[in-house]
Amino acid sequence: MVARTITVAPVGFDGIIVEVESDATKALPSLQIVGLGNKAIDEAKERVRSAISNSLLEFPKKRITINLAPAELPKDGAHYDLPIALSILCVSGQLNQIDVNDTIFAGELALNGDLRPIKGAINITQTAKQAGFKQIYLPSINASQASLVDDIEIFGVESLKDLFLHLKKEKILLPYEQKESLIGRDLSKISPSLDDIKGQEQAKRALIIAASGHHNILLSGAPGAGKTMLAKTLANLLPELSKEEQIAVTKIHSLAGNVSGEVIKNRPFRSPHHTASPISMIGGGSHAKPGEISLAHTGVLFLDEIPEYTRSTLESLRQPIEDRKIDISRASAHVTYPSDFMLVATMNPCPCGYLGDKTKECVCTNTQIMAYQKRLSGPLLDRIDLTINVAKVPSESLLSTETLNNSQHVTAYALIKSAIERQSKRYKSSSKYNASLTNSDIKKYINLPDDSKNLLIKAAERLNLSARSYFKTIKVAQTIADLAGNDRIMVEHISEALQYRN
Numbered sequence: 479m480v481a482r483t484i485t486v487a488p489v490g491f492d493g494i495i496v497e498v499e500s501d502a503t504k505a506l507p508s509l510q511i512v513g514l515g516n517k518a519i520d521e522a523k524e525r526v527r528s529a530i531s532n533s534l535l536e537f538p539k540k541r542i543t544i545n546l547a548p549a550e551l552p553k554d555g556a557h558y559d560l561p562i563a564l565s566i567l568c569v570s571g572q573l574n575q576i577d578v579n580d581t582i583f584a585g586e587l588a589l590n591g592d593l594r595p596i597k598g599a600i601n602i603t604q605t606a607k608q609a610g611f612k613q614i615y616l617p618s619i620n621a622s623q624a625s626l627v628d629d630i631e632i633f634g635v636e637s638l639k640d641l642f643l644h645l646k647k648e649k650i651l652l653p654y655e656q657k658e659s660l661i662g663r664d665l666s667k668i669s670p671s672l673d674d675i676k677g678q679e680q681a682k683r684a685l686i687i688a689a690s691g692h693h694n695i696l697l698s699g700a701p702g703a704g705k706t707m708l709a710k711t712l713a714n715l716l717p718e719l720s721k722e723e724q725i726a727v728t729k730i731h732s733l734a735g736n737v738s739g740e741v742i743k744n745r746p747f748r749s750p751h752h753t754a755s756p757i758s759m760i761g762g763g764s765h766a767k768p769g770e771i772s773l774a775h776t777g778v779l780f781l782d783e784i785p786e787y788t789r790s791t792l793e794s795l796r797q798p799i800e801d802r803k804i805d806i807s808r809a810s811a812h813v814t815y816p817s818d819f820m821l822v823a824t825m826n827p828c829p830c831g832y833l834g835d836k837t838k839e840c841v842c843t844n845t846q847i848m849a850y851q852k853r854l855s856g857p858l859l860d861r862i863d864l865t866i867n868v869a870k871v872p873s874e875s876l877l878s879t880e881t882l883n884n885s886q887h888v889t890a891y892a893l894i895k896s897a898i899e900r901q902s903k904r905y906k907s908s909s910k911y912n913a914s915l916t917n918s919d920i921k922k923y924i925n926l927p928d929d930s931k932n933l934l935i936k937a938a939e940r941l942n943l944s945a946r947s948y949f950k951t952i953k954v955a956q957t958i959a960d961l962a963g964n965d966r967i968m969v970e971h972i973s974e975a976l977q978y979r980n
């Protein structure tokens with residue numbers, strides 16, 4: 479006799495339906511699993527055996543063969559435990575055959591029969607829904623995440639025994655209902671906010687522009703000038719995540735191994751250390767896991783002291799910054815992850831950090847300064863739209879003002895939101911920003927009146943701007959115009975944009 483249950487193998491950002499067949503024959507009792515499973519699946523044998531016995535169910539005294547089909551697909555992960563256990567309970571007659579067209583199971587079993595959280599719960603649920611399944615049973619910790627996927631019934635399960643009794647209709651499990659609202663946040667409680675930063679008006683203005691047009695930004699300044707805090711504030715200025723974005727972000731973090739079961743509601747802020755390897759930065763390795771650039775998707779990738787990162791790490795960022803996604807190829811799979819992040823980088827003006835500082839003298843030689851600034855590769859610098867110098871704020875002005883309720887932040891947040899809405903309308907897309915305009919987009923969409931254009935041409939000659947800087951200035955000026963509620967780029971928008979060039 480053969481029994482079947484259905485589950486999903488997460489493959490990169492998607493998944494494939496997997497059938498778990500089990501066959502029991504009269505022979506010396508044993509359990510074997512075939513179908514290209516890895517070590518985690520081999521170990522499922524012990525977990526499933528203990529979980530069944532400890533749930534006071536019977537582990538059949540037969541020769542049991544489990545087949546995971548399609549056989550040629552490599553399988554990884556402990557979430558096969560639950561469908562394997564259920565198929566054994568079916569093949570031994572303790573459960574009736576479960577409807578294989580309706581129901582998906584996924585869950586790791588503890589030895590006592592409890593369900594443990596799994597990686598990739600959203601992938602599994604999305605794949606199930608797309609394949610037309612009506613319901614999914616997974617560990618209760620993952621139910622909230624899974625419920626981001628509409629039009630499929632989610633059941634959060636505590637233990638194998640509970641599910642067994644439910645399937646026998648001796649106990650009723652109710653489908654999961656999302657109780658808390660996932661959208662919306664209390665801006666007055668956000669930290670750090672613009673109101674936490676004293677002084678630094680020009681830097682704050684640059685953050686608002688960067689957040690509005692999704693421009694990559696470089697903050698240069700002496701140690702202790704507050705660059706890190708400014709970068710964190712930028713992440714808090716970005717609008718709240720839409721539901722689709724929450725799904726994407728939560729999914730990536732779950733695939734990277736975060737099994738907390740939480741739904742990620744805020745924009746990510748990732749700050750990989752400067753020793754990070756290209757693989758940890760862009761993703762890959764034997765499991766083709768998402769890297770920092772995908773974990774930062776929809777949020778901020780913060781590279782503190784960018785000249786300290788190795789050249790190969792910085793070079794690896796160029797393509798994904800352009801494409802806003804990353805393709806990872808391995809022998810067994812080809813995976814694409816989104817990586818639409820804003821790059822926020824900081825650097826000291828020189829190795830000692832005090833070049834141009836009013837409080838301390840720089841001790842570097844010219845050669846040292848040149849070598850340091852050169853470490854930031856030209857092509858990466860080309861992808862940074864805004865550069866600002868962050869000066870140390872004199873200590874007396876740190877104490878001068880005290881604001882309540884994050885009022886400056888709340889005002890800026892509203893401005894940024896409306897500037898983003900103008901862009902969505904203009905480009906008829908919610909994921910296209912001024913920063914991502916191509917040169918032909920600029921010709922198509924941007925309204926640059928003659929006086930503004932003349933000012934830009936003159937400045938380009940005087941400042942010896944490259945063609946790339948010329949177009950970057952237009953993009954930044956468009957964002958400044960959007961913040962001012964203006965569709966046309968005016969002279970004052972060009973002159974402000976010129977202040978933020980490298």
Ligand SMILES: [Zn+2]
Binds near residue numbers: 828829830833840841
């Ligand atoms: Zn120096």
